[in-house]
Amino acid sequence: MKNNILKINHISKKYHTIDGEITAIKDMNIEVNKGEFIALVGTSGCGKSTLLNIIAGLDSPTSGNITFTEKNPKIGYMFQSDCLFPWLTIYENCLIGLKIQKKNTLENQEYILNLLKKYNLYEFKDKYPKCLSGGMKQRVALIRTLALKPDILLLDEPFNALDYQSRLAVSNDVYNIIKKENQTAIIVTHDLGEAVSMAEKIYVLSKRPCTVKKVYEINLETRKDPISNRKDTKFIEYYDQIWKDLDINV
Amino acid sequence: MSNEQKLFLKRIKYNKIIIRFIQILIILCFAFTWQFLSDKNIINSFVFSSPKKILETISLLYTNYDLISHILTTLYETIIAFALGISLGFIVAIILYEFKTLAKIVDPFLTMINSLPKVALGPIIIIWVGANMNSIIVMSILINLIISVMTIYNGFLNTDSYKIKLLKSLKANKLQILTKVVIPESYSTIISSLKINISMSLIGVIMGEFLVSKKGIGYLIIYGTQIFNLNIVMSGIIILIIISFILYEIVDKLEKKLLNEK
Structure with missing residues (x-):
């Protein structure tokens, strides 16, 4: 039985500029099941981010x-920049969502501290983001997002x-955390290796106007963490196939 | 510590000393040349004064003309204008940031007011506000306000758009976006606008004192001109340079302290 949590039905998006109208997304259909890890791949500027903005309710x-x-x-949104506030400590950064939504309860604080402990960031909780490496910052950003217990990431x-x-x-790391916390996630990427090694389902998007070109269920021989998945025999098959679908002409 | 490191630190220290030494040398050379030229009557010391005469005048002003209270008056006016200018500038910048259409509407007017020589408004200010210290402060605020508004407003506009997007995705309201991201992100811009503002405030105060005053360094300079005592004028200018330098250094130190804390 499929446990559907999100359904995108025939959505289109048009932008208006002084120079004219741009169709960013055209008749897009996507279904997301609970606990699923989905990747959207497409060439840059094809409207992937617009789609996420629409799901997040920002557009x-x-x-x-x-x-x-x-x-x-509840929707958790992570960007390519970690967006940590340099004037707040790691712990305060994780609290920001709770503070904004006035859910800064002891229970939720406990939850964040636990996440920090679990993912080896506890000792840095009173440090400022500048003391952390790029990878650690991205992990903090993920914990900040998880703090609100989102239904979809x-x-x-x-x-x-x-x-x-x-x-x-x-x-x-991020993949392991997401799986351990049993999160549903949609990742937008242009990195095919990343998509194939992480996702269970890949939506290949066409160039502008963006629409679903093909859907792949990724069935690897053995599914482990993304780094090991890259060594899977089927990895390269999917990679090649999707590469052809993207039809990139340089 | 390795020898190379020691050598490196030594070189940096040496470089600093050299720079400070040359700076002092320039001042001394300037003073001595000035003194020498006036001693030899190459320049007219009645019109150009001389370092020695300036020092004498300053000590005379100190004993007979209550120099300290003149300095304090100017400082007081500057600080009031500075504080009001920064707070008003901050508020106006927030209003402009929150109401983008309003910002677009007033943009040409701000440019106009900014390019208008404020001293031209002097006579009107005196008539409207009165021939007292308030006029001086109003004058000074007129000069520092627009700059503060523009600097702080631009700081707000440069807020990282992803951070705003993050807060929006967390369902933050406008006020939360303003207080949690926009203002903290512009913190360093706001602090550095203090430095511009303090100089502007002093300029405004002196201009105001030229127009209407009973006290202050600007008053001393104007008084000196009226009785054709160039020693007083020169002394006033020297004191003014020192005051502006000290104020700037204070704000600069304050800025470094505030920025390092974060």
Whole structure:
């Protein structure tokens, strides 16, 4: 039985500029099940971020609709920049969402402290973000997002600001945390390796106007963490296939 | 510590000493040349004064003309204008930031007011506010306000858009976005606008004192001009340079302290 938590029905998005009208998204359909890790891949500037903004409620579609099973779904949003506030300590940074939503209860504080402990950041809780490496900052950003116990997690190219080595390590970390906390996640990325190694389902998006071109269920021989998944025999098959779908002409 | 490191630190220290030494040398050379030229009557010391005469005049002003209270008056006016200018500037910047259309509407007017030589408003201010210290303060605020508004407002506009997006995704309201991100992010801009503002305030106060005053360094300079005593004028200018330097240094130290705390 599928446990559907989000359904995107035929949404389109048009932008208006002085120079004219731009169709960013055209008739897009996506279904997300609970606990699923979904990747949206597409060339840059194809409207992936717009889609996430619409899911997050920061933007509204021109037509079509989005339905959540949950009445008031909580959405966690992570960006490529960690967006940590340099004037707040790590712990205060994690608290920001709770403070804004006036949920700064002892119980929730406890929850954050536990997350920090679990993911080896507890000893840094009173330090400022500048003392942390890029990967650690991204982990803090994830904990800040998890603090609100979101129903669905949106990751907008979350590892873009990192160098290649950290990128592999951090995506591994983040993936493990997301799985351990049993989160539903949608990641937007242009990095095929990242998508294939992390996601269970990949939506390949076309160039502008953005629409779903193909959907892949990723069935690897053995599914472990992203770094090991990259060594899977099927990894390269999916990689090649999606590469062809993207139809990138340089 | 390795020898190379020691050498490196030594070189930095040496460089600092050299710079300070040359700075002092320049001042001394300037003073001595000035003194020498006036002693030899190459320049007319009645019109150009001389360092020695300036020192004598300052000590005379100190004993007979209550120099300290003149300095305190100018300082008082400057600090009041500074505090009011910064607070008003901060409030106006927030209003402009929150109401983008308003900001667009008033933009050309701000530019106009900014380029208007405020001293031209002097006579009107005196008539409207009265021939007293308030006029001086109003004058000074007119000069420092627009700069503060523009600096702080631009600081607000440069807030990282992702941080705002993050707060929006957390369902923050406008006030929360303002107090949790926009203002803290502009903290360093606001602090550095203090430095510009203090200089502007002093300029405004002196201009105000030229127009209407019974006390203050500006008053001394104008008084000196009227009785054609250039020694008083020069002394006033020297004191003014020292005051502005000290004020600037204080704000600069304050800025460094406030920025390091964060």
